[in-house]
Amino acid sequence: MPAGVPISLDRINRELWRRQQGYGRGGRMKIETDRVEVVAGVRHSQTIGSPIALIIRNSDWQNWTAALPVEDGEGAEDKKKPVRRPRPGHADLAGCIKYNFHDARYILERASARETTARVAVGAIAKAFLAEFNISVLSHVVAVGPVTLKREVTWEEIVELSKRDKVLLGCVDAETERQMKEVVDEVYRTGDTAGGVFEVVVHGAPPGLGSHRTWDSRLDGRFAQAIVSIQAVKGVEVGRAAQGAASFGSSVQDTIHYDRTTRHFLRGANRAGGIEGGMTNGEDIVIRGLLKPISTLRRPLESVDLLTREPSSAAYERSDVCVVPAAGVIGEAMAAIVLAQAFLEKFGGDSLGETRRNFEGYMEQVKNF
Numbered sequence: 001m002p003a004g005v006p007i008s009l010d011r012i013n014r015e016l017w018r019r020q021q022g023y024g025r026g027g028r029m030k031i032e033t034d035r036v037e038v039v040a041g042v043r044h045s046q047t048i049g050s051p052i053a054l055i056i057r058n059s060d061w062q063n064w065t066a067a068l069p070v071e072d073g074e075g076a077e078d079k080k081k082p083v084r085r086p087r088p089g090h091a092d093l094a095g096c097i098k099y100n101f102h103d104a105r106y107i108l109e110r111a112s113a114r115e116t117t118a119r120v121a122v123g124a125i126a127k128a129f130l131a132e133f134n135i136s137v138l139s140h141v142v143a144v145g146p147v148t149l150k151r152e153v154t155w156e157e158i159v160e161l162s163k164r165d166k167v168l169l170g171c172v173d174a175e176t177e178r179q180m181k182e183v184v185d186e187v188y189r190t191g192d193t194a195g196g197v198f199e200v201v202v203h204g205a206p207p208g209l210g211s212h213r214t215w216d217s218r219l220d221g222r223f224a225q226a227i228v229s230i231q232a233v234k235g236v237e238v239g240r241a242a243q244g245a246a247s248f249g250s251s252v253q254d255t256i257h258y259d260r261t262t263r264h265f266l267r268g269a270n271r272a273g274g275i276e277g278g279m280t281n282g283e284d285i286v287i288r289g290l291l292k293p294i295s296t297l298r299r300p301l302e303s304v305d306l307l308t309r310e311p312s313s314a315a316y317e318r319s320d321v322c323v324v325p326a327a328g329v330i331g332e333a334m335a336a337i338v339l340a341q342a343f344l345e346k347f348g349g350d351s352l353g354e355t356r357r358n359f360e361g362y363m364e365q366v367k368n369f
């Protein structure tokens, strides 16, 4: 991160708070109130060009010191709370086989989306950097279980949504959100869980970030990796990919037009989601993440005891039942991290001023293209 980027702890904490919200969260989020401590890289409210180090403490850690001590002392065996009945859909079984344990407790906390707290804090710093160039990254929820938002959404609606101090299911449409809540109420009642779809929108990105040159510089691929790396996200959509796959080319590609007065290229629509040939094209970047339902069910699924190998119901650990709005906030962070990286690859700079000069020079070139 270049030096001179303004950093506000309140802003980072607000993002951490947003990650903890949403109807459908479980007991852990009642224990944790995430606050960031910056231990390196920021002085007098700005980055200084050195690596930035952040700490977010887990309050729940204290409750596990007896069950999971660092050293194996006297009586440690009796205090263990082993997880021997792996939960389908979790890292439990694959992790135990891979690391050769018969206790999924060692696997599940590291695999948990608790880790995404750090991603959101880092994402807040990436967002602060991007904001210096008038680029904003936000999200909203477009589906919970079978309930789907049926209309288009404006950027202004997403901005308003992000300012709310009470988060229900992160949908801009009140009636759809009410129906989404009914889905979550139903899974609370039946001991089941629900998934859904969030949409991340990047507003204000210049054309030309990322590249068509090589497979690993294509920005759509980089976003896809970042979004699918979020726990429980099993699919990603760039623009209106699913709709496009079921349509003919004549109704999918975004036509190109030119306004001679403003000397700007214009597009007939933004079904491509702001990326063509692995590069930003100047339109809003639109990426969706598709979440499977949470794997831990109060009404557990079939599993096998790791020691006896007998059929056994999967373990139940305190759990969320629906996390789509929170996953959207994590999606924003991942998109901001990827975009800030692509931005710095193109414009470089050790200080914000240097990055800005390079950016403005390029934007002048774009204006006169």
Ligand SMILES: Cc1cc2nc3c(=O)[nH]c(=O)nc-3n(C[C@H](O)[C@H](O)[C@H](O)COP(=O)(O)O)c2cc1C
Pocket (backbone or CB within 6 Å): 026, 089, 090, 091, 111, 112, 113, 116, 230, 231, 232, 233, 294, 295, 296, 318, 319, 320, 321, 323, 326, 327, 330
């Ligand atoms: C914000 C968030 C919170 C989550 N909370 C839980 C939870 O409380 N219980 C659970 O079983 N899974 C939860 N998950 C999903 C699991 O972490 C995830 O399904 C698991 O680690 C296996 O990884 P995979 O689904 O990506 O294969 C959560 C995911 C996210 C994004």
